[in-house]
Amino acid sequence: MAKTLDHYFEEMQQTRVWRSIFRSGTGSSTLKRALAIQQNVFLHLFSTKVRTRILSFGATWYLGTLTFGTFLILVATGIPLMLYYYPSVPQAYSDTKDLQFVVSSGLFLRNLHRWTAHAMVFLVFAHMFKVFYRGAYRSPREFNWVIGVILLLITLFLSYTGYLLPWDQLAYWAITVGSNIASAVPVIGDKIHFLLLGGHAVNANALLRFYVLHCMILPLTAMFFVAIHFWRIRKDGGLYDHRSEPPPVRVKNSESAMTEAK
C-alpha cells in the first residue's frame, strides 16, 4: 500500500502541472535539495545548507521558531475572532461574552488566542535571553539584534492594544493608566496621548484605533520585520554556533605565563 502511494506521488511529481508549480523537480542530489529551498518563496529566506548540529535542540532551544509558531497561531485564531467582534462601545463587551458563552468553539478560540499571546511574550524574552547569553548578538549579527528589539516592542504593543478590546473594567483602566504613561513623554506627550486615543479619554475612538492597530497595522509591521529578521540570519552567516568560535585563551596564573615567556 505504502509503495503504491509512493509510486503515485512520484508519478504526480513528473506531471506538467506539478513541474509548473515546483520548478526544482525531484531527486536527492545536493543541487536538487538546495534548489528545493532556494526556489520556494517561503524557504528562500533561509540558508540553502545548514549544519545538522545547529538544528539540534541544544543549539537554540528552538525559541525563535517557537515564537514564530505562536505568531502564526495568533493570526489563525485572531481572524476568526474578528468575525464575531464589533469594535464599538455598546457591542464590544457583549460580543466578547458571546464569544465566551454562545459561539461554538468561541471559548476555545479566544482562550487559545489569549494564552498564546502570553506564551509569545514569554518566548520572545526567552529567545532574547538565549541569544544574549550565547553572545549570538555580536558582530556580524548586531543589526539583527536591533530588528529583534523592534519585534519585542511590536509584540508588547500588540499585547497592549489587544488588552483594550474586551472593553471591560480591567481593559478600560489598564488602557487609561497605560495611555497616561505616554503623556509623560516630554513636550509631545499630550499630543501622543491624544493621537493614540483619538480623543481626550478612552472612548469609542480609542477602541476603534486600538482595534485597527491590533488587527492590521501591528501584525503587518511584525510580518515585515520578521521577514527581514529571518533573511538576515542567512545574510549574517547562518544560525549562530558558539562551537565555531576560536577556543578561549586561558592564562593559568601570571607566574607560569612569565616562565613560558622566558
Place this chain on the structure above:
Amino acid sequence: MAEVKKGPLGDDLNRRQFFTKLGLGSLSIAAVGTAAFSYQYLEPNVLYEPSPVVNEGKPDRYPLDSVTLDVNNGIYIIHSQEGYFSLSAVCTHLGCLTAWKPELNIIACPCHGSKFEQSGKKIEGPAPKPLPWKRIWINDDGDLLVDRSTEVPALARDSFVKV
C-alpha cells in the same frame, strides 16, 4: 565631446542632473505635504465626547460637611463650611478614579495608593499634583453646574459657591 554648458546662474548642472534634482525636489515637497495631511487626518476635528459642563442638581442634595462622588463624571461635590466646591476625582498620577474614605476623612486612589485631603492636597503617594479644583456655579434654575474643563485656584474665595 559634450561640453557642460554653464547656466545663467553659473552652476555646473547638465540637463540630466537638473531634471533629477527637479524630480527629487518635487517628490520631497509631495512627501512633506503627505506627511502633513496624514498627521491632520489622524487628529480628529470633531469629538463626540460628553460635554465638560455637567449638571449636579440642587444644592440641598448635598448635606453640610459631605463629600459626594459623581462616578460617571469623575468629580466630587463637596459641601464645606465655606460653601460648595468641586474637585476632580481623577488621580493626577495615571488617571484612575479616586474614592472618598469617610472613615479616614481622605480621598484615596485604588491604583497606586495616592492619598489626598478633602481640599485635594496630596498627603502621600506617587501623584505629582494635588487634585485640581473645577469651576462651580449655580444657574438660573438653582442647579449646581460644574465645568470640568476649567480649573480654578484651590481654596480661593471665588472657587466656592454659596447658596
